[in-house]
Amino acid sequence: MEIDRINYWISEVCIKDGHIHSVRLYRDSELAYGLDQTWTVQQVIDTINKGYNINTIVNVKGRWVSGARVKIMTIGGTSYITTERDESAPDNLENLPKF
Template sequence: MANYNYYVSAIEYNSDNTHIAKLRVHEVGSDGKFKPSVELTRPQVIELINKKKTFSTMTKVGNEWKSGAKLEVIQVTTDYLKTKKDSSTRDNLENLPLIKDA
């Protein structure tokens, strides 16, 4: 996988299902191995990205994890996490499994 500080493997929406509220995050340690996953809120991830930490999605293919797309912070009417730069509020990590299902 590419060298990112963190990888996201699952998401959870807010109660209205309008935006991502939590993300399952896997930090990469100084030894290059994953630390135990934690759940972070969207604002926590945005804060880390604004502090120059890098994030990518990751998906499990068979028994192997594959790196996905880099996360970026964009401003529409609020801060969103997205993997693709455009003016849409959709396509925000929506292909990852929900935390409760992963």
């Protein structure tokens, strides 16, 4: 079974008005170099819609550990980013560190 390649990793979130406003993420090839970017939620949604894979990533005792797959959820015509409900709590977007 082939595993989908992860293109981007979300490590932190910025919350405004109770919702994720933007995220800090890394291109897969730049994670080790610490070259993070800040994207809006819409940029994340657009990237997922183009077929790219985005996961959360958590730092555990100085090591990066892969988290949950980021998905798009639409409620009342508004799209949000979320993670799979069956993943562990530390991997979920709302539990990532804030910036």
